Amino acid sequence: MSIVVTATSGPLGSLVVQKLLDRGAAPADVVATARSTAKIASLAEKGVTTAELDYSKPETIAAAISAGDVVVLISGSEVGQRVPQHQAVIDAAKTAGAARIVYTSAPAADDTTLVVAPEHKVTEELLHASGVPFTILRNGWYTENYVPQVALGREHGQLAGSAGDGRVSSASRADYAEAAAVVALDDSYAGQTLELSGDYAWSFPELAEAISGIVGREVTYVDVTPEQQLEILKGAGLDEGTAGFVVALDGNIRDGLLGHTPGDLARVIGRPTTPFAEGLAAAVAAQ
Structure with a gap:
């Protein structure tokens, strides 16, 4: 076995x-x-x-x-x-x-x-x-998903999106991997469905603040309409389908679908989840 x-x-x-x-x-x-x-x-x-x-x-x-x-x-x-x-x-x-x-x-x-x-x-x-x-x-969402935004922040000093006041309770990929290992080794988890996420749901201004600390310059977040975001993404070279996916995801975030913090992940791994700014900095350093 x-x-x-x-x-x-x-x-x-x-x-x-x-x-x-x-x-x-x-x-x-x-x-x-x-x-x-x-x-x-x-x-x-x-x-x-x-x-x-x-x-x-x-x-x-x-x-x-x-x-x-x-x-x-x-x-x-x-x-x-x-x-x-x-x-x-x-x-x-x-x-x-x-x-x-x-x-x-x-x-x-x-x-x-x-x-x-x-x-x-x-x-x-x-x-x-x-x-x-x-x-x-x-x-839930991986902190590493936001590594590309670090390069954008470094280059432009600004991030644009349509997430509004939405929040994201991301965790580092290693946190999710540890949960999978714990569960695989323990048959008492059989039959359970676990909602895994980071302990804290951060906002996009907080994303910009975290990136500022990594790149050493002020980075701000600018909220735009979904239509404006679509045009910005297409202007940056994304195809219609990919740009539409990003806009839809920001809409999901705006609607609160990625901001839940039930605490299951921390309970499974037996420790707090990796703080967002720390996890993002580690992901960038590992590139």
Whole structure:
């Protein structure tokens, strides 16, 4: 019986493996998977088993999962393809007789208008219907998502958006990874759905203040209308679809959909979540 972690060539999956080891998992009991094992050679050097697992190749999924395994299913990054990809992992876990699936979902996935939630909602429904024990981790926003704004602040001294008075209770990716490791190692979390977020919901003026501290110049936040933001983004070179997604997300933030602070993440990891300014500075320094 092993803990199988998918997508470990990505930043979250690789951190989950490290947090499992930090939490006392024996390297031999951890299976790190990715589309290409060459990309996770550094994990093999830690003593963990590595295996190919490609969401679009069911045979690789079946080969990587065995009876009794706990499968940490890191949600896919290909929007529009996630449901069939996740279905393939759930089906393989069921066929193999896996002990549990731990899935990284989205905030309030079953009852929200959050633009990123629909595929997660369907995946949660698939998990409920599968008969495989599961734990759902509804990961909130990652602090690292705002690293690109640091470069903009450094260059222009200004950030523009349409989030209004909306707030974001982000946490560092390492916080979410640690939660996944804790849950994967503890069967008492079976059947639970956890709403994970940072302890504090920051505002966009506070984002500008945090960036000011990192870049060493004053950065301000300017709130614009959604229509103005769309034109600004398109003028900066974003295509219509990507620009529209960013505007929709700011609308979700304006509506309060990413500002909840239920405290589940801190309770699971046993410590306060990483403060936003600290996490953002660390993410920038790690680039």
